[in-house]
Amino acid sequence: MSSYNPSSPEPEGGGKPSFDKQPPQSGPPSDTPPPPPPTGSPYDSNAYGAAPYNGSYGGSPYGDNPYGGSPTGQPGGGPEAIAGMPPLGTWPSRILARLIDYVIIQVIAFVLVLPFTGFGSRNGWTGGVWLYYGLYLIYEGVMLSRDGQTLGKKAMNVRVAMLADGSSPTGSAAWTRAAVYTLPAVLCCGLWWVADGVFGVFDKPYRQCIHDKSAKTVVVSTR
Structure with a gap:
């Protein structure tokens, strides 16, 4: 027989309410899925700008084509002249220009060495090469500082231009370009020129050799 008194203010079971008999709580049902997490990267907004790399450095220095479009936009990978800017110089023109300059300077070097030593010995040839x-180095630095052209480049209708705006190379750019092209060859003979040229063949989109990369220059046509 139960001793529970229905007139008592305390509930049955020891005077403490049962959790199983509590009234339902207000709010969304327990099976409602949680809200989705915020989208986007935590770096989308920060104290340094809209993105962590969109500061004063801007984008890549080679991201915007100073010639107004892709320099290899024509079928077959040929250069493309846009907005009045000159197209990139072709590889045959660039190679022939180098050969012309090489022959001119090599002949001058040997002519200068000839009065002091004969070419019947190794010393005569070595002296001529070092003088070359x-x-x-002096020839290319001086000529490029003037108008971006050596004699060979004038003959083949190409010139060196600053990548940023197509202008003639600055003095520092001209001498940097000449030094990077010439001085490493002193240590490894002509192998440096081969590696330097092959680098330019695979470079996209401006066909820059290593000496162009170092000076931020590009070879363009004057036609």
């Missing part, structure tokens, strides 16, 4: 390196 020195003369070529």
Whole structure:
């Protein structure tokens, strides 16, 4: 027989309410899925700008084509002249220009060495080669500083231009370009020129050799 008194204010079972008999709580049902997490990267907005790399450095220096479009936009990978800017110089023109300059400076070097030593010995040829390196460095630095053209480039209708705006190379750019092209060849003979040229063949989109990369220059046509 139960001793529970229905007139008592305390509930049955020891005077403590049962959790199983509590009234339902207000709010969404327990099976409602949680709200989705916020989208986007935590780096989308920060104290340094809209993105962590959109500061004062801007984008890649090679991201915007100073010639108004892709320099290899024509079928077959040929250069494309847009908005009045010159197209990139072709590889045959660039190679022939180098050969012309090489022959000119090499002949001058040997003519200067000839009065002091004969070419019947190894010393005569070695002296001519060393003089060639020195003369070529000076020759290219001076000529490019003037208008971006050596004699070979004038003959083949190409010139060196600043990548940023197509203008003639600055003095520092001209001498940097000449030094990076010439001085490493002193240590590894002509192998440096081969590696330098092959680098430019695979470079996209401006066909820059290593000496162009170092000076931020590009070779364009003057036609």
